Amino acid sequence: MDLNLGENEILKARIKQLELAMDVMVHSSSFLLPYNPAEETRYALVVLNQNLPRFTPLLWEHATLRLCADGGANRIYDELPLFFPHEDASSIRNRYKPDVIKGDMDSIRRDVLDFYVSLGTQVIDESHDQDTTDLDKCILYIRDSASNLESSRFQILATGALGGRFDHEAGNLNVLYRYPDTRIVLLSDDCLIQLLPKNHLHELHIQSSLEGPHCGLIPIGTPSAKTTTSGLKWDLSNTEMRFGGLISTSNLVKEEKITVESDSDLLWTISIKKTGLPLENNTP
């Protein structure tokens, strides 16, 4: 994929301009780009215990920090080699080494744990703490690594947070609500989800070769009395949204810039395209 440097410069200037203004948040899924402008999109990757999305190698390559939450380490060990069928599994495992494995350790296999320990991965056993989810534990660890958060644009990307048991999924969605000041993106093969905190003007810059057009705004947790959008097929205009009534699903992005403003925390979700997404870094 060609990176249009002119557009990138315009985006950077716009971001600087907006961040000087109060209460505007700019969002971009540039972490899905094959060539990642490292300065803008520094992120930590957290791998949870579900099948790895097909773009996991790409996310892994550019991550500042790579964590496995408990059984997520089994997934890296077992499934990453499958993305590279022509390479030796062992060399893939040595190459894709997590920095940290954290969690209550009730899912990780003994052989997987021993392997990564031998490679130098830091293992933090939190089995004494049953009050927080594995994703919670990883978020807390990342936040405690203060230097990562100096940039307000630092993100935490998590794979494997969706699907499986619904109470797990709900707990992971709740993590987004409980850390509204932290940019956390949940990713699956089919879509991404992020929180748009209330009372901010949100600008979503759509990477149309990689995401969309299917999208939605979901008032999880509490109804919204007034939400206003631009750039969608079915825009909202001071529209009320609530479970039991209208929520915005099966919407479509029409513009490359979407704006959202709401009196309530909303989940933004957009589909991820099956084609056009490289599996790994292709530095042009």
Next chain:
Amino acid sequence: MDVMVHSSSFLLPYNPAEETRYALVVLNQNLPRFTPLLWEHATLRLCADGGANRIYDELPLFFPHEDASSIRYRYKPDVIKGDMDSIRRDVLDFYVSLGTQVIDESHDQDTTDLDKCILYIRDSASNLESSRFQILATGALGGRFDHEAGNLNVLYRYPDTRIVLLSDDCLIQLLPKNHLHELHIQSSLEGPHCGLIPIGTPSAKTTTSGLKWDLSNTEMRFGGLISTSNLVKEEKITVESDSDLLWTISIKKTGLPLENNTP
């Protein structure tokens, strides 16, 4: 206080038909492994659009020693309904030739495929004479999150209809507010992992019994406490809340037969 009794007896291999009459709706995701069992005992079997592709392609896989064609003849939907943008032409033609009723709603883009099926079932009034009639739906979870949210919203929009969403891993149903709910747990088939989720609006007061971590006039909200990774301890769970809650419980991987084994 109105009492609602809930039971997952539709997961039992021998199904006491009178208590658990239900319609089955198959949506467009991988079929859970107990789909043949649910199909056998259903009063009515609907495929929502691409759900028909799933029945056609995946049901034979549950019966590897049988001829795919004979499986397809045996597992014939009564109705295929939806906007028809996912169903394959060959699948549609096949079921039409078998006599399946096809209801093309492609003109209606305002409701989801699950919505359309719920409306169809409710319009078949005789099914609803029993207050215990249920609608079971597979394939409503996973995939695109906006689809999943829309399907969860269907539970909230039809609070008087007993709808259960099922996947390989769990089931979800609405517990309408201001009722006393009794959940009878089939412990060989479901649990112990469970949760109570205030998806649409916070709950000021929820009280439960029978769980590992019971609630007692406890507040629940997104951004704060919600009940996840809880465990059922008793065979009867009670829940009472001022807010509509989603109840979810895990489905066991073992001990669940794939099809009917009449004792």
